[in-house]
Amino acid sequence: MCLALFIKVSFMPFNYSKKYLMLASILTPCVLAALASSAQAEELVLPNVAVNAEKLADINLTAVNSNDSASLLADEPGVTLYRAGGVSSLPAIHGLADDRVRVKLDGMDLIASCPNHMNPPLSYIDPTNIDNIEVYAGITPVSLGGDSLGGTIIVNSTRPEFAAAGAGNLVTGQIGSYYRSNNDAYGGNVSASFATETFSANYTGTSSKADNYKAGKNFKTTTSTLNGSHTLPLDEVGSTAYETSNQTLGLAFKRDNHVLEAKFGYQNMPEQLYPNQRMDLLDNEQKRINLRYLGEYDWGALEARAYHEAVDHFMDFGPDKKFLYTTGNTTQGMPMNSQGKTSGATIKADLNLTAKDLLRTGAEYQHYALQDWWSAVALSSTMGPNDFININNGKRERAAVFAEWEKHLAADFTGLAGVRYEQVKTSAGMVHGYNLSTAPTSNSGSDSLNQTRDAAAFNNADRYKTDNNWDVTVLGRYTANANADLELGFARKVRSPNLYERYTWSTASMMALMNNMVGDGNGYLGDVNLKPEKAHTVSATLDWHAANRDWAFKATPYFTYVNDYIDAVQWDATSNAASTTQTNNAFTTMRYVNQSARLYGLDISAYMPLAQSSVGQFAVKGLLNYTHGENRSTGDNLYNIMPLNGKITLTHSYQAWDNALEVVLVKDKDRTSDARNEIQTDGYSLLNLRSSYNWKQARLDFAVENLFDKSYALPLGGAYVGQGATMMASTMPIGWGTAVPGMGRSVNVGLTLKY
Ligand SMILES: [Cu+2]
Numbered sequence: 001m002c003l004a005l006f007i008k009v010s011f012m013p014f015n016y017s018k019k020y021l022m023l024a025s026i027l028t029p030c031v032l033a034a035l036a037s038s039a040q041a042e043e044l045v046l047p048n049v050a051v052n053a054e055k056l057a058d059i060n061l062t063a064v065n066s067n068d069s070a071s072l073l074a075d076e077p078g079v080t081l082y083r084a085g086g087v088s089s090l091p092a093i094h095g096l097a098d099d100r101v102r103v104k105l106d107g108m109d110l111i112a113s114c115p116n117h118m119n120p121p122l123s124y125i126d127p128t129n130i131d132n133i134e135v136y137a138g139i140t141p142v143s144l145g146g147d148s149l150g151g152t153i154i155v156n157s158t159r160p161e162f163a164a165a166g167a168g169n170l171v172t173g174q175i176g177s178y179y180r181s182n183n184d185a186y187g188g189n190v191s192a193s194f195a196t197e198t199f200s201a202n203y204t205g206t207s208s209k210a211d212n213y214k215a216g217k218n219f220k221t222t223t224s225t226l227n228g229s230h231t232l233p234l235d236e237v238g239s240t241a242y243e244t245s246n247q248t249l250g251l252a253f254k255r256d257n258h259v260l261e262a263k264f265g266y267q268n269m270p271e272q273l274y275p276n277q278r279m280d281l282l283d284n285e286q287k288r289i290n291l292r293y294l295g296e297y298d299w300g301a302l303e304a305r306a307y308h309e310a311v312d313h314f315m316d317f318g319p320d321k322k323f324l325y326t327t328g329n330t331t332q333g334m335p336m337n338s339q340g341k342t343s344g345a346t347i348k349a350d351l352n353l354t355a356k357d358l359l360r361t362g363a364e365y366q367h368y369a370l371q372d373w374w375s376a377v378a379l380s381s382t383m384g385p386n387d388f389i390n391i392n393n394g395k396r397e398r399a400a401v402f403a404e405w406e407k408h409l410a411a412d413f414t415g416l417a418g419v420r421y422e423q424v425k426t427s428a429g430m431v432h433g434y435n436l437s438t439a440p441t442s443n444s445g446s447d448s449l450n451q452t453r454d455a456a457a458f459n460n461a462d463r464y465k466t467d468n469n470w471d472v473t474v475l476g477r478y479t480a481n482a483n484a485d486l487e488l489g490f491a492r493k494v495r496s497p498n499l500y501e502r503y504t505w506s507t508a509s510m511m512a513l514m515n516n517m518v519g520d521g522n523g524y525l526g527d528v529n530l531k532p533e534k535a536h537t538v539s540a541t542l543d544w545h546a547a548n549r550d551w552a553f554k555a556t557p558y559f560t561y562v563n564d565y566i567d568a569v570q571w572d573a574t575s576n577a578a579s580t581t582q583t584n585n586a587f588t589t590m591r592y593v594n595q596s597a598r599l600y601g602l603d604i605s606a607y608m609p610l611a612q613s614s615v616g617q618f619a620v621k622g623l624l625n626y627t628h629g630e631n632r633s634t635g636d637n638l639y640n641i642m643p644l645n646g647k648i649t650l651t652h653s654y655q656a657w658d659n660a661l662e663v664v665l666v667k668d669k670d671r672t673s674d675a676r677n678e679i680q681t682d683g684y685s686l687l688n689l690r691s692s693y694n695w696k697q698a699r700l701d702f703a704v705e706n707l708f709d710k711s712y713a714l715p716l717g718g719a720y721v722g723q724g725a726t727m728m729a730s731t732m733p734i735g736w737g738t739a740v741p742g743m744g745r746s747v748n749v750g751l752t753l754k755y
Contacts, residue, residue: 064178064701064750065690067187067208067244069122069130073153077603077623078137078556080642083717083740084116084519085272085281086210086242088123092716093137094558095599095627095641096150098517099498100533102140103153106263106290109398111368113311113340115390115500116277117517119284122155124267126206126246128176128189131156137603138539138556139489142402142418142473143348143360149493149535149562160200160252160261161193170195174754178701182746183240185210200252207245212236212273212320215741216711221720221734237741238320238723239273239280257296264289273318275722275740276519278731279336280318286311300350300358307345313338320723334383334727335375336390336514342368356408360418363401370394370499374514376434382448386437388511393429394499398422404473412479420471424496424532428503430459433511449508450573457576458505458528465502467532469494482547488540497530501566501592507573509729512589518639519718520676521736523589523729524568531594534563551608558601565597567631567638570675585677586736587719587729595633599641601626616654623647628671639673640716642666643683656695662688669715679719679739684712686742701750706743713739 065071070089073079082090082097090098102109103121110121134154136144145152163170173192179185187208194201212232215221220234232238245268252261269284288309295302315336348362372391376384404418430439433451441460443453475489504515504526512523537560545552568590570579578591603625610618624646629638644667652659664686672678687707693700717740725732 064748065180065703065705067126067185067210067242069125069127069155070120072127072130072133073135075623075647076135076137077554077605078151078558078601078625079135080625080627080645080716082519082640083714084276085118085123085274086240087208087244087269087272088118088120090117090120091122091153092640092642093135093151093153094560094601094603095629095638096535096560097640100149100495101151101153102145102148103155104145105155106157107292107305107346108288108290108307108309108342109147109344109364109366110309111340111342111396111498112517113338113370113372114281114313114315115336115338115372115504115515115517116274116279116315116519118272118274118277118281118315119286119311119313122153123244123269123272124246124265124286124288125155125157126189126204126208128206129157129191129204129246129248131158138487138541138558139473139475139491139537140493141360141404141416141475142420142471143362143404145493146364146400146402146420146422146471147398147424147469147495149495149533149560157248157263158191158202158204158250160202160250160254160259161195162200162252162254163195163197165197172755174752176750176752178748178750180210180746180748182705182743183210183213198254200250200254202250203248205245205247209243210241212238212240213743213746216706216744217709219711219741219744221723221738221741232320232723235744237275237720237743239275239318240722241318242269242272244269244272259292259294261292261294262289263292271318273320273722274519275720276521276718277516278321278513278521278721278726279315279334280321281313282316282318283314284311285313300352302350303346303348305344305346307343309340309342311338311340313340317726321726322724332377332379334377334514337371337373337375339371340368342366358406360404360406361402364398365400366396366398368396368398368499370396374434382510383434386432386434388434388451388506389431389439390506390511390515391428391499391503392431392439393427394503395425395427396496396499397425402471414477416473416475418471418473422469422471422494424467424469425465426467426496426499426502427464428499429463431455431505433506433508449506449511450576451506451508451511453576454506454508458503461528463503463528465528467494467496469496469532483545485543485545486540487543489538491535491537491539493535493537494532495535496532497526497566497592500524500526502526502528502530507571507576507589507591509573509589510727512571513587513727513729519740520639520678521587521719521721521731522568522676523587525571525589525591527592530566530592531564533565533594536561536563551606553604553606555602555604558599560599562597562599564594565631566592567595567597567633568675569593582675583677587731588677589729590676595631597629597638598632599627599629599638601628610650616652616657619651621647621649621651631673631675634675636674637671637678639676639678640718641669641671643669643671643681643715645715656693658690658692658694660688660690662690664688666715677736679713679737681713681715681739684710684742686710686712697754699752699754701748701752703748705746705748707745709745711744712742714742715739717742 189206267286272281344366374388400422402420539558571591
């Protein structure tokens with residue numbers, strides 16, 4: 001089999017360095033395999049801490065449909081996705097997205113270092129490298145998240161495996177590859193492990209590349225082209241191509257009930273284009289190290305972790321976008337740089353006080369530093385002669401302690417109560433615009449685009465902020481009988497503003513347009529005086545099921561009130577105040593502001609077997625999500641709330657064969673944010689087919705997504721600015737009012753081999 005793999009990879013369409021890397025990755029474990037006998041695996045797993053964890057039952061460990069790890073969450077009740085770049089969707093839980101959701105990747109709280117949040121935590125892991133995901137969509141225990149409002153998503157990469165006692169060394173490996181027809185996407189993944197009873201080493205490498213995708217039948221994104229710009233076919237969705245690779249090396253040592261683990265990660269992403277941002281990601285490099293100790297004791301469990309991450313991020317115009325001002329044929333672009341450094345440590349103890357009482361307590365610390373600057377452009381009259389300092393020496397420091405008590409009050413009743421205190425300190429240094437070389441403190445001399453006025457106001461403001469945030473969670477679970485569980489909870493959760501919300505400062509339209517974390521095409525500027533958001537949520541879950549869970553029906557209604565919700569108002573750069581007249585049906589400049597918001601909704605999921613016959617087992621799965629979000633200060637709708645949507649999946653399994661037919665139904669998005677001139681989208685339905693066949697050491701996946709090649713707009717995909725001149729509010733040739741189209745039909749195949 002090793003020989004077969006070797007030949008297969010040799011013919012894969014990678015560039016040489018990648019190919020040799022993959023070949024080496026295959027050969028090494030193959031040689032090890034020849035030397036060692038196979039053995040039983042043994043895993044060390046944390047005690048189950050979850051009261052209401054919604055564990056993803058079956059993570060499809062293949063990249064056959066997507067390289068976007070967030071897309072694995074698409075079947076989770078209450079979870080929707082802000083579609084953005086090809087591998088960087090932002091998950092939203094019950095209408096709260098991005099930094100409002102705590103995403104923990106291998107226990108690390110990573111932070112997006114980009115004015116467009118192009119590098120969120122899940123963009124650093126390939127779907128094939130994920131071991132498990134837990135989603136807390138209702139009430140999140142304080143031990144599982146702070147500095148966030150909505151739920152928590154816990155994503156763990158491959159866990160270390162050790163050889164069982166006396167069974168000899170353990171050698172495992174996996175190699176996979178896939179192809180998707182719509183955007184000519186292909187890639188591969190390899191993993192190899194070697195373990196003894198006390199030592200474990202694991203390497204994973206993944207690589208993927210895709211062209212722009214095509215919208216469904218008869219979709220036209222533009223009918224004209226800009227002078228000098230290359231012409232895109234009418235159904236091609238500009239700026240949707242990507243290329244990325246991730247590598248991890250994990251080492252672990254085990255002695256009795258103690259495990260010491262080190263994970264090293266490296267990402268090199270040469271390109272991730274953005275159809276809903278004015279800039280494209282043209283380089284992202286991440287290096288990370290994550291150390292963990294896990295010990296089981298008579299009294300409970302102790303976990304300690306320390307991590308460090310360094311990110312270098314670069315943006316400019318990708319191939320489908322162009323600079324508005326060209327000098328002859330010289331298209332110069334607008335280089336933008338972000339550098340982030342995150343260091344953190346956590347310590348957590350689970351104490352079994354009595355057979356019925358569990359106390360979880362811990363402390364967390366995180367230090368984040370951000371530098372964000374845009375290099376001077378020689379031929380531009382406005383973007384020079386100096387660098388534009390967007391965020392100078394930004395710092396965000398979190399220190400938290402928590403305690404949480406879980407008590408089995410009776411055989412049928414469990415209660416949980418927790419409190420968390422978190423101090424968040426933020427600061428940023430003095431700034432200047434393209435027009436000056438030093439930071440001004442008074443508005444004198446010549447000004448360009450109000451850069452001196454705005455920088456001086458910012459430099460004179462108190463930029464050192466300390467937030468004292470208190471979270472509380474109370475939760476009860478009652479088992480009424482063998483068929484019904486009821487869970488009821490309350491949570492108060494607080495999130496401090498991120499550095500882009502607090503410290504971006506320029507009112508100039510072009511600069512503000514570059515600071516946009518939501519993909520709506522507008523420009524944004526920060527406010528140093530923003531207060532933390534405070535959410536109060538009540539939520540219940542009714543879980544009605546067969547005693548053996550053959551069928552299940554689950555409903556979660558929720559209600560959240562957010563004080564000081566960070567929304568935005570239209571801003572007048574000339575008067576430097578909130579606009580008195582509103583701009584309609586156009587991209588505009590917004591400023592973040594504390595308002596209040598209310599969200600409520602319901603998610604329902606169900607599962608039922610249909611028939612068991614000689615031709616296999618048939619079952620049906622259903623999912624329904626409804627969310628309503630409104631700004632209580634203005635009466636406006638909240639931005640990017642997914643309209644009513646559902647999914648019905650018919651599954652069939654027969655021996656080694658698994659098949660699914662999925663219908664996706666989405667209603668019109670007509671409740672949109674007026675302030676942001678959010679684009680309405682039409683309802684749609686899609687049909688997807690999936691099939692997989694499992695052999696003992698191989699798996700073949702086949703899928704047709706959007707079988708009927710339907711043309712539709714992504715409700716949470718934002719505004720389309722994927723081609724032409726995107727640097728000014730009035731984009732050409734697309735203009736305001738086009739939503740990002742969804743992908744047309746794609747035929748996908750994937751093959752995974754294991755040994
Ligand atoms: Cu970026």
